[in-house]
Amino acid sequence: MPILYLIYDISLLFLMLAWLPSLLISLIRSGKYKKSLKYRLGIWPEGLSAEFNHHDWVWLHAVSVGEVAAVAPLVKTLKERHPKFKLLVSTVTETGNQLAHQCLEGADEIIYFPLDLMFISRRALNRVNPALFIMAETEIWPNFLRTLTQKDIPAVIINGRISAKSFKNYRLVKFFIQRVLADINCFSMQSELDARRIKALGAKAERVRVDGNLKFDRLPPSISQTQKNELRAALGIKPDAPIFIAGSTHSGEDEVVVSAYKELLAAHPRLVLIIASRHLERLADIEVVIKQLGLQSVRKSAMANERNEGAIILVDTIGELAGLYAIAELVFVGGSLVPIGGHNILEPAAYGHPVLFGPHMSNFSASASILKAVGAGIEVQGLDQLVAEAQKLLKSQNLRAQLGQAAKKAVEQNRGATKRTLEIIEQYLRINH
Numbered sequence: 001m002p003i004l005y006l007i008y009d010i011s012l013l014f015l016m017l018a019w020l021p022s023l024l025i026s027l028i029r030s031g032k033y034k035k036s037l038k039y040r041l042g043i044w045p046e047g048l049s050a051e052f053n054h055h056d057w058v059w060l061h062a063v064s065v066g067e068v069a070a071v072a073p074l075v076k077t078l079k080e081r082h083p084k085f086k087l088l089v090s091t092v093t094e095t096g097n098q099l100a101h102q103c104l105e106g107a108d109e110i111i112y113f114p115l116d117l118m119f120i121s122r123r124a125l126n127r128v129n130p131a132l133f134i135m136a137e138t139e140i141w142p143n144f145l146r147t148l149t150q151k152d153i154p155a156v157i158i159n160g161r162i163s164a165k166s167f168k169n170y171r172l173v174k175f176f177i178q179r180v181l182a183d184i185n186c187f188s189m190q191s192e193l194d195a196r197r198i199k200a201l202g203a204k205a206e207r208v209r210v211d212g213n214l215k216f217d218r219l220p221p222s223i224s225q226t227q228k229n230e231l232r233a234a235l236g237i238k239p240d241a242p243i244f245i246a247g248s249t250h251s252g253e254d255e256v257v258v259s260a261y262k263e264l265l266a267a268h269p270r271l272v273l274i275i276a277s278r279h280l281e282r283l284a285d286i287e288v289v290i291k292q293l294g295l296q297s298v299r300k301s302a303m304a305n306e307r308n309e310g311a312i313i314l315v316d317t318i319g320e321l322a323g324l325y326a327i328a329e330l331v332f333v334g335g336s337l338v339p340i341g342g343h344n345i346l347e348p349a350a351y352g353h354p355v356l357f358g359p360h361m362s363n364f365s366a367s368a369s370i371l372k373a374v375g376a377g378i379e380v381q382g383l384d385q386l387v388a389e390a391q392k393l394l395k396s397q398n399l400r401a402q403l404g405q406a407a408k409k410a411v412e413q414n415r416g417a418t419k420r421t422l423e424i425i426e427q428y429l430r431i432n433h
Contacts, residue, residue, distance in 0.1 A: 008143070009117060013117065039113075040112050042120040042124045044111065057130040057131065059088045060135075062089060062096065068091065070214040070215045071158075071159070071214060072103050073218055074217075075104050076106050086109070098318045099318055099319050121141075121144040125153070129153070134156050135158070138160050156425065158421045158424070159213060159421070160194055163363050171200075181202050186207055186428075188210075213367065215344055216411055217415050218346070220351050231323075235300070242270065243328050245330070245331050247276045247343070250340050251285070253358075254290075257334075258273070258293050259293060259383055260386045260387045261312070273312045274324060275313070278343065283299065287314070296312065297314055300314065300315050300317065301316050329393070330356070332357065333348065333356070340360060345361075353404050354406075354407055355377055370414060374409070375406055376406045
């Protein structure tokens with residue numbers, strides 16, 4: 001087996017070399033990766049390294065925005081119940097890192113996850129030497145996991161899921177993945193389907209359990225009617241104007257959303273569209289799309305200086321989308337009309353909204369099935385269906401309320417994953433301390 005790890009290391013090194021020109025261009029043009037690069041190479045500030053020598057640490061890895069949001073209630077409860085442990089949180093993406101700083105108040109340190117080359121993994125784990133390593137969803141890093149086993153540090157997957165695409169790709173290298181999965185002590189999966197898939201890839205059945213989806217436990221920010229009115233006023237939206245929010249959109253979806261909005265305006269001239277792109281660097285491209293379709297836009301951060309009457313509002317900040325869902329009448333969640341795999345539809349559902357989404361929901365298939373079963377998850381294939389379903393919802397306040405209550409009830413009935421996940425973590429913390 002060591003030869004497979006050597007091949008993996010060499011392959012990863014070649015991928016990094018191929019990525020180097022793009023990295024240098026990004027560094028020069030925008031400074032992207034400037035903050036994260038040292039962390040990814042395992043070069044941490046001396047003060048941070050010194051901290052690791054004086055405390056017992058738990059290392060929690062959450063790749064990006066979705067994973068960070070999902071573990072927020074868990075982080076809070078874990079710190080409250082086990083204050084003797086310091087919590088190190090790592091992310092891969094810069095947006096995930098920003099959100100972690102905003103919403104993970106219990107985290108003692110937040111870093112970028114080191115590159116999975118053997119010498120970097122060893123360097124990082126020699127410095128931290130955590131009591132437990134926890135990875136949210138399914139981040140499989142062979143060298144890092146192997147080093148954990150060599151150092152006798154348990155590794156646990158929480159909120160685990162295996163999308164159809166990932167399952168297909170992993171099966172191509174099952175001979176290697178099976179060995180890598182042996183370095184994980186427990187697999188806490190979201191659904192029976194995820195459990196079957198991880199076992200089919202080689203995880204030992206006695207290490208696999210189903211504990212549900214942590215995202216059901218993330219309560220939406222509490223917001224009163226007065227606060228809703230204030231938020232509308234801050235956005236320049238009149239009290240009687242219905243709001244259409246398109247959250248986490250990707251390239252190829254903005255055209256559909258804006259075109260649908262343009263059609264809906266004929267019957268609902270006071271309708272306001274708010275777009276929150278999954279990637280903020282795409283805002284300039286979205287502005288071009290809006291202009292080409294004969295409409296205007298304004299960025300949320302500029303609204304104090306610009307009039308927004310009739311303009312599409314573009315959210316240009318991190319971490320605000322979940323709160324904005326509170327004031328919506330109509331919600332579409334992106335990453336679903338294009339083959340991305342979808343995004344979190346539970347946030348708007350928890351506020352009591354039916355949710356529109358496209359057919360590509362492989363990353364959130366269980367959540368989509370739960371909402372579709374009660375009529376509150378509405379799948380659309382493209383522009384025409386999006387307009388038709390949106391018209392139904394906008395025309396009937398009673399229908400919106402009925403489906404919204406069904407959505408909220410479905411979320412409440414599926415809560416409890418945080419409690420079950422915490423029990424697993426505590427089991428390993430007791431074993432090691």
